Amino acid sequence: MKEIIPDLLRWRHDGKAIALATILETRGSALRPAGTRMAITADGEIAGSVSSGCVDGDVVAEMEAVLNGKAALRRPQFGISDEQAWSAGLSCGGALELLVELWPSLYDVLIEEVQARRPVGFASRTDKPRHLLHTADGKTSGSLGEPDLDGAVLMDIAAAWPGPHAQKHTYPQGEVFVEVIPPPLTLVVFGATAIAAPLAALARHLDFTVVVNDARRAFLRPESFPEAEVRFGWPQEVFTPESFDASCAVVVLFHDAKFDIPALTLALKSRAFYIGFLGSRATQSARRADLLANGFKESELARIHGPVGLDIGGKEASLIALSILSEIVAVRHRRSGGMLSGAK
Numbered sequence: 001m002k003e004i005i006p007d008l009l010r011w012r013h014d015g016k017a018i019a020l021a022t023i024l025e026t027r028g029s030a031l032r033p034a035g036t037r038m039a040i041t042a043d044g045e046i047a048g049s050v051s052s053g054c055v056d057g058d059v060v061a062e063m064e065a066v067l068n069g070k071a072a073l074r075r076p077q078f079g080i081s082d083e084q085a086w087s088a089g090l091s092c093g094g095a096l097e098l099l100v101e102l103w104p105s106l107y108d109v110l111i112e113e114v115q116a117r118r119p120v121g122f123a124s125r126t127d128k129p130r131h132l133l134h135t136a137d138g139k140t141s142g143s144l145g146e147p148d149l150d151g152a153v154l155m156d157i158a159a160a161w162p163g164p165h166a167q168k169h170t171y172p173q174g175e176v177f178v179e180v181i182p183p184p185l186t187l188v189v190f191g192a193t194a195i196a197a198p199l200a201a202l203a204r205h206l207d208f209t210v211v212v213n214d215a216r217r218a219f220l221r222p223e224s225f226p227e228a229e230v231r232f233g234w235p236q237e238v239f240t241p242e243s244f245d246a247s248c249a250v251v252v253l254f255h256d257a258k259f260d261i262p263a264l265t266l267a268l269k270s271r272a273f274y275i276g277f278l279g280s281r282a283t284q285s286a287r288r289a290d291l292l293a294n295g296f297k298e299s300e301l302a303r304i305h306g307p308v309g310l311d312i313g314g315k316e317a318s319l320i321a322l323s324i325l326s327e328i329v330a331v332r333h334r335r336s337g338g339m340l341s342g343a344k
Contacts, residue, residue: 001037001181005111007047008039017042018103019063023050024126024168024177027079027095035166035179042067051078051096062100072129073101097168099126099177106131106142110181117183119246121157126168126175136162149173162246162273164333183247184209185332188272189228190235190263191253192219195278199251199321200228206325208249213238215259235263244270249328251276251308255283261290268300274331276308276324310337 011018021038038048038056040063049056055078062076079095101124113120113135121134125144132150133141134157144150152171156178163180187203189196192214200210210228213235214220222230231238243266244250250267254260255278264287267275277284284306291301309323310330330337 001035001048002114002184004037004039004047005114007045008107008111011039011041011045012103012108016045017067019066019100020103020107021050021059021063021098021100022124022177023096024075024099025097032096033166034168034177035181038063040064040067050098055096059098059100062098066100066102073099075099075126099124101129104129104131106133109133109141114181114183117247119162119180119182121154121161122179122181123153123157124177126177144173144176146173149176153178183245186211186244186248187328188213188239188244188248188250189253190214190251191255191259191278192216192221192224192230193253193255194317195253195320195324197224198318199253199324200225202321202325204228206329213263235259235266239266241266241269244272246271246273248272249274249276249332251278251324251328253278255279257287257290260287261294264291264304265294268296268303274328275304276327277304277306278308278320279306281307305331 008018019040023032023034023036025034026032032050036050038050038059040046040060046060050059058078059076062074065071066074075098077095077097110120110122110133118136120136123132123144128145130144131142132144132153134154140154144153149171153176156169157180160180163182165178165180167178169176169178184207186209189199189210189212192212196212200212203210204227211231212220212225212228213231215232215234217232220230220232250272252260252263254263264277277287279287288301305327308327309320310326312319312323312326327337
C-alpha cells in the first residue's frame with residue numbers, strides 16, 4: 001500500500017470519492033502478494049495494480065460498480081490455469097481473490113500510522129464494510145461489529161505483531177482479512193568493511209534505511225556509502241539499545257573483539273528482529289564465551305545468526321552481502337531460506 005499513499009493523500013485532500021481493491025488471497029503463480037492494493041477515483045484516476053496489468057481492467061469495473069452504489073462491497077475472484085493463462089485471465093497463471101469497497105474513514109488513521117513509521121494492525125470483514133485498527137501504543141479504533149470477533153481478531157494481530165502479516169482468517173462469525181503492517185526496515189552495519197559497501201547498496205535497493213558505523217576514519221568514508229547514513233565512533237558511544245527497534249536488523253562485520261563485543265551487547269539488549277555476526281565458527285565460539293562471561297544467557301545468544309548469511313556459495317564481498325541480506329529477509333518473513341524447487 002505504501003507506494004500508492006501519495007495518490008491517496010492527494011485524492012483525500014481534493015475530497016474525491018475512492019474505491020479500493022485489496023488482494024485477500026493468492027494461489028498458484030499470481031505475482032502480487034496478499035495485502036496489495038489498487039485504488040480508483042470517481043473521475044477515473046487510478047493508483048496501483050493487483051496483477052501487473054492482466055486483470056486490472058476487470059478490477060476497475062468492479063471498483064466502478066462500488067463507486068456507483070451497486071454494492072457496498074464486492075469479492076471478485078480471478079483464476080486461470082497456467083496452460084490457459086495467455087488466452088484469458090491471469091497471464092501469470094494462479095488465482096486472486098479481492099475485496100472491493102468504498103474508502104472507509106479508518107484508512108485515514110492507517111495511513112497516518114504507516115507514514116509515522118509505526119507498526120499497525122488492520123482488519124477488514126469480507127462480508128460487510130467493517131474495519132478494526134490497532135496501534136503500537138495499544139489503542140484500538142473501529143469495530144468488526146461483534147465484541148467476540150473483535151477480541152479474537154485482536155489476539156491474532158498480537159500473535160502476528162510486529163508483522164509483516166496479511167492473511168484471511170476464518171472465525172465463527174465469518175472471514176476477516178487480518179494485516180500487521182510493519183514500519184520500513186532499518187539495517188545497521190557495524191564495521192565499514194569490504195562487505196559493508198555492497199551490503200548497504202543492496203539494502204538501499206530494497207528500500208531499507210541503512211546506517212553504517214565504525215570508529216576507524218580510514219574505513220568510514222562517506223563516498224563508499226553514498227546512500228547510507230554514516231556514524232563515526234565506538235558502537236557504545238554512538239548507539240544505545242533503544243536505538244534498535246523491532247523493525248531493525250543489525251549486522252556486525254568488524255571481526256575484532258574490541259568492536260564486536262560492544263556491538264553485539266547493544267544488539268542483544270535491543271528489540272532488533274535480526275542480529276547477524278560475521279566470523280568463523282571458532283570466532284563465533286570465542287565471542288559467545290565473552291558474552292556469557294559478561295552476563296548473557298545461552299537463550300539470549302540464540303538470537304545471533306552466526307556464521308551470518310545463507311549458504312549460497314561464493315566468497316566475493318558482494319555475494320557474502322547477498323547471502324546476509326537474503327537471510328535477513330528470510331528471518332523477517334519467518335522462512336528458512338531453502339530452495340523453492342524443493343518446497344512442498
